[in-house]
Amino acid sequence: MSLDLFDITLTYPDGDTRLTALDRVSLRVPAGTATAVIGPSGSGKSSLLAVAATLITPDNGRVVIAGTETAGMSLEQTTALRRETIGIVFQQPNLIASLTAAEQLQVMAHLNGRSPRHARDRAEHLLAAVGLTGQADRRPHQLSGGQRQRVNIARALMNEPAVLLVDEPTSALDHDRGAAIVDLLINLTRERGTATVLVTHDHGHLDRVDHVAEMVDGRLRTPAPTR
Ligand SMILES: Nc1ncnc2c1ncn2[C@@H]1O[C@H](COP(=O)(O)OP(=O)(O)OP(=O)(O)O)[C@@H](O)[C@H]1O
Numbered sequence: 001m002s003l004d005l006f007d008i009t010l011t012y013p014d015g016d017t018r019l020t021a022l023d024r025v026s027l028r029v030p031a032g033t034a035t036a037v038i039g040p041s042g043s044g045k046s047s048l049l050a051v052a053a054t055l056i057t058p059d060n061g062r063v064v065i066a067g068t069e070t071a072g073m074s075l076e077q078t079t080a081l082r083r084e085t086i087g088i089v090f091q092q093p094n095l096i097a098s099l100t101a102a103e104q105l106q107v108m109a110h111l112n113g114r115s116p117r118h119a120r121d122r123a124e125h126l127l128a129a130v131g132l133t134g135q136a137d138r139r140p141h142q143l144s145g146g147q148r149q150r151v152n153i154a155r156a157l158m159n160e161p162a163v164l165l166v167d168e169p170t171s172a173l174d175h176d177r178g179a180a181i182v183d184l185l186i187n188l189t190r191e192r193g194t195a196t197v198l199v200t201h202d203h204g205h206l207d208r209v210d211h212v213a214e215m216v217d218g219r220l221r222t223p224a225p226t227r
Contacts, residue, residue, distance in 0.1 A: 001066030008061035034196040039215030066162035087156030102136040108158035
C-alpha cells in the first residue's frame, strides 16, 4: 500500500503574512520502496514528513495513506489511522529510560489493544529483525546509540505500518553505523512492503534508496530513480 501526497501546500503564520513551507508538492511512494528526501535546512523536509504523518493538516492538497483519503477525517479517525498504518522514527530515539528494549515495543501493541502474548512474540521477532537478539532485557542506558536507534525502528514497526516515516535516523551516528541503519531500513522496507520516506542530510547513503526527492524552497524536484 502506497503513500500518496497530491499537490500539497502548507503555510505557517509569519508576522502579518504567511510563510509557504510546502508549495504544491506531490509525492508517490509505492509499497516496498524507499524515497530519500534531501534539501537544505529550511527547505520543508520536516514539514513534508509531518503532513505525511497526518500530524499537520495542509492548507491544500490530499494525503492518501495506504489507499485511505485523510481529508475530512475527524481527529479520532486520523489518530486511529496514524496508530494503525504509520510508523514514525524520529531523529532522537525518545526511548523510556525505565523500560527494557522489549517493553518499549510491547507498549505500542498494548496501546493498540493487542494481547500481551502477541506483543511479546512480536517484540521478540522484531528485535531479532533489527539485529538485537539477546538484548531484549537491556534498558536504554545499557545500549549504544546505534542499538537505541534499532530499538526505535523496531518500535515503529510494532503495529505493522504500511507507511514508515523516518527523520534523520543517522544524525547521531558515525558513517559506518549510519550506513548499517540505512541498510536495515531498506531491508525492512523490502521485507515488510512498507512505503518508506527517509529524510536525510547524509548524501553518502543515497545510492541505497529507490528514489531521491530534493526539496528546494518548499518545492519538490521530480524524484529521480537511483537505480
Ligand atoms: N511551526 C512553524 N511555524 C512557523 N514557521 C515554521 C514552523 N515550522 C517550520 N517553519 C518554517 O517553515 C520552513 C520549512 O521548515 P522545515 O522545518 O520543514 O524545514 P527542513 O528542511 O526540515 O529544515 P531542517 O533541515 O533545518 O530541519 C522554514 O522556513 C521554517 O522556518
